[in-house]
Amino acid sequence: MGDSQYSFSLTTFSPSGKLVQIEHALTAVGSGQTSLGIKASNGVVIATEKKLPSILVDEASVQKIQILTPNIGVVYSGMGPDSRVLVRKSRKQAEQYHRLYKEPIPVTQLVRETAAVMQEFTQSGGVRPFGVSLLVAGFDDKGPQLYQVDPSGSYFSWKASAMGKNVSNAKTFLEKRYTDDMELDDAVHTAILTLKEGFEGQISGKNIEIGIIGADKKFRVLTPSEIEDYLQEVE
Amino acid sequence: MSIFEYNGSALVAMVGKNCFAIASDRRLGVQLQTIATDFQRIYNIHPKLFIGLSGLASDAQTLYQRLVFRHKLYELREERNMKPETFASLVSAIQYEKRFGPYFCQPVIAGLGDDDKPFICTMDAIGAKELAKDFVVAGTASESLYGACEAMFKPDMEAEELFETISQALLSSVDRDCLSGWGGHVYVVTPTEVTEKILKGRMD
Numbered sequence: 001m002g003d004s005q006y007s008f009s010l011t012t013f014s015p016s017g018k019l020v021q022i023e024h025a026l027t028a029v030g031s032g033q034t035s036l037g038i039k040a041s042n043g044v045v046i047a048t049e050k051k052l053p054s055i056l057v058d059e060a061s062v063q064k065i066q067i068l069t070p071n072i073g074v075v076y077s078g079m080g081p082d083s084r085v086l087v088r089k090s091r092k093q094a095e096q097y098h099r100l101y102k103e104p105i106p107v108t109q110l111v112r113e114t115a116a117v118m119q120e121f122t123q124s125g126g127v128r129p130f131g132v133s134l135l136v137a138g139f140d141d142k143g144p145q146l147y148q149v150d151p152s153g154s155y156f157s158w159k160a161s162a163m164g165k166n167v168s169n170a171k172t173f174l175e176k177r178y179t180d181d182m183e184l185d186d187a188v189h190t191a192i193l194t195l196k197e198g199f200e201g202q203i204s205g206k207n208i209e210i211g212i213i214g215a216d217k218k219f220r221v222l223t224p225s226e227i228e229d230y231l232q233e234v235e
Numbered sequence: 236m237s238i239f240e241y242n243g244s245a246l247v248a249m250v251g252k253n254c255f256a257i258a259s260d261r262r263l264g265v266q267l268q269t270i271a272t273d274f275q276r277i278y279n280i281h282p283k284l285f286i287g288l289s290g291l292a293s294d295a296q297t298l299y300q301r302l303v304f305r306h307k308l309y310e311l312r313e314e315r316n317m318k319p320e321t322f323a324s325l326v327s328a329i330q331y332e333k334r335f336g337p338y339f340c341q342p343v344i345a346g347l348g349d350d351d352k353p354f355i356c357t358m359d360a361i362g363a364k365e366l367a368k369d370f371v372v373a374g375t376a377s378e379s380l381y382g383a384c385e386a387m388f389k390p391d392m393e394a395e396e397l398f399e400t401i402s403q404a405l406l407s408s409v410d411r412d413c414l415s416g417w418g419g420h421v422y423v424v425t426p427t428e429v430t431e432k433i434l435k436g437r438m439d
Contacts, residue, residue, distance in 0.1 A: 102324040106313060 010128060021129055022122060025078075025151035028131035029163060032077040034198055035064075036162035036170055037135040038191050039146040043184035043214040044137035046075040046146075047191040049164075049199065050209050065211040065221050069094045071139050072107055073211045073219035077164035078132035078151075086130060090114045107138035111147040111155050119153025133163045139213045166198030173197050184214050192227075192234050205231065238339045239360075241266060243414025244276060244289035245376035247384060247405055248345040248355045250369055251397035254425040255353040257285050257345040258405045260376070261433075262417040263292055272417040272438070280306050281316045282429065284346035285422060286326070289374035290360065291339035298338045301329060319346030319354040323364060330362035337361050341373040351426040376415045379408035398423045398432070406436040 010021040035048035048064050065075045066087045074090070076083035093113045097105040114134070121127045129151040136147045148163065149155040160178045162170035177190050188210065196203050205224035213219040222230075245260040263274035277287040278299050286302065288295035305325060309317055317325070323344050330338055337360045345355045357371040358364045365371065369388050372380035383404040392400060402421055409416040419434030 100325060100328050101321045103318075103321050109313060112312075 011123060011125065019122060019152075022152045025129040025131050026133075029078040029133045029151065030165070030167065032079070032132070032164045034162060034164040034166045034170060034195065035075045035077045035135060036160070036174070036191060036194055037075070037137055037146045037148075037158065038160040038174070038178070038182070038187040039137075039144050039158065040182045040184045040187035041180070042144065043139065043187070043212060044144045044146050045184065045187045045191050045210060045212045046073060046135050046137045047188075047195055047208060047210045048075045048077070049195060050207050052207075059206050063209070063221065065209045067211075067219050067221075068110065068136070069104060069138075069219075071104060071213060071217040071219055072110060072136060073138070073213060073221075074134050074136050075209075075211065076132040076134050079130075082130045083132045083134065086114060086117065086132065086134065089117050104140065106140050106142065107136065107145045107147065108142075110138070111136050111149060115149050115153045115155045117153075118149060118151060122152060135161065135163065137211065137213055137219070139215070139217045139219075144213070162194065169198055170194050184212060188212065188230055189234050192230055196234075203231065204228070236266065239290050239341070240375050240414060242290070242292040243412075244292075244374035245380060245405060245409045245412065245415040246276060246287040246289045246341075246343045246373040247380050247401060247408075248287070248343050248357075248371050249384070249388065249392075249397060249401050249404075250353045250355055250367075250390075252391040252393055253351060253353065254394045254397060254423065255345045255347070255355060256394075256397045256401045256421060256423045257287055257343065257355075258401045258419055258421040259287050259289075260374075260405065260409045260415040260417065261420055262415055264414060267413075269417065275420070277420060277422060278303075279429075280322065280346075281310075283351075283424065283426075284317065284319050284322055285344070285424065286322075287343040287345075287373070289341045289343070294338040294340045298326075298329070298340050298342070302326060305329070319344060319348050319356075322346065323354075323356050323358070327358055327362035327364050330358065330360065334361055343371055343373050345424070347424065347426060374415060376408045376412035379411040380404065383408045394423050394425050394430070398430070402432075402434050406434060410437055 033049040037046040094105045134149045160174040205227035210222045243264045248257040259276035263271040348354045356366045370384040423430045
């Protein structure tokens with residue numbers, strides 16, 4: 001309709017009440033590699049495909065899942081460089097919180113502040129929205145938590161969610177498989193199976209990345225050999 | 236005369252068994268003249284967190300207003316009350332912001348933390364925290380207070396005995412200080428209730 005005339009300026013609403021640039025940002029996310037997260041009763045797991053553009057790329061140097069604080073990790077779908085900017089800002093905000101209160105930042109607060117940054121970039125001059133959606137996984141006093149943050153700056157708490165290329169199949173799969181009393185190990189298996197659903201080619205410890213956080217409140221990325229072990233258990 | 240001695244004050248906080256007590260004098264003076272005998276030095280941030288501010292009264296009031304502001308926003312954002320340890324870190328940060336033009340206040344913070352464990356601390360005017368397990372003191376009568384508390388304090392006192400001890404320590408110390416006194420104001424806080432008492436001492 002008249003939308004295309006309004007798609008050049010970020011800060012202008014279209015007649016249908018949308019900010020078209022944000023829609024386009026979501027499209028960018030939707031064509032990114034699949035990532036997903038599952039909240040278990042005693043932890044959270046996040047995972048993503050790690051499809052590299054060529055076999056010559058040193059896959060050990062690529063890390064898509066990043067740690068924000070010792071007990072909060074994040075994965076993205078969409079534009080990698082944009083996610084790096086957000087990770088940098090979030091880490092700084094978490095440290096500022098700690099410097100003020102000498103307490104680790106609660107997951108909700110960090111998500112809220114990250115979302116606020118993303119929203120800023122939808123209402124400022126001369127900038128564009130971030131082309132990523134983030135899945136933030138953390139474990140604090142309120143227990144395990146999983147949040148998705150979109151380019152518009154809206155955030156939601158999920159029991160399980162997926163983003164990127166294969167999102168609708170992945171979400172359907174997760175809806176079927178998810179149970180409230182799932183434990184962390186089951187969640188990892190389910191995550192692997194969900195990734196496998198839409199995976200082109202042979203899945204291995206080198207072309208997916210998995211990050212987990214358990215009751216020990218320490219987020220860590222699994223090594224390729226640990227992922228291989230889980231893969232074998234799934235077979 | 237030092238700016239810290241302009242208004243005169245006496246503050247003390249003590250730890251008991253699953254409880255704490257915080258007490259202050261009630262005099263507000265302008266050097267040698269007494270202006271008020273019902274001045275409030277101890278404020279309630281939330282039911283399990285109290286802060287007493289000694290030193291220049293004007294800075295004490297301003298600092299208190301800033302702290303209440305910060306705590307209210309924290310409560311709205313995080314949907315929980317601040318723990319005493321967290322609050323102490325906040326006060327310390329706010330004071331250090333003014334490192335080269337400080338608030339002339341020495342705060343005394345007392346609260347019940349996780350599992351209702353009593354927490355007390357004091358800090359200097361630029362936010363150097365001093366945590367203690369037994370008692371903390373501040374104000375123009377602090378030297379006498381140190382002596383009185385050291386002599387009278389016992390660990391693990393119940394609420395009633397703690398009230399008696401802190402009251403005696405306060406009253407005997409302010410009697411040795413011309414700038415503080417005119418009665419006492421004592422709060423005794425347990426996990427279930429807060430008791431507030433006014434003491435009548437030497438009214439001079």
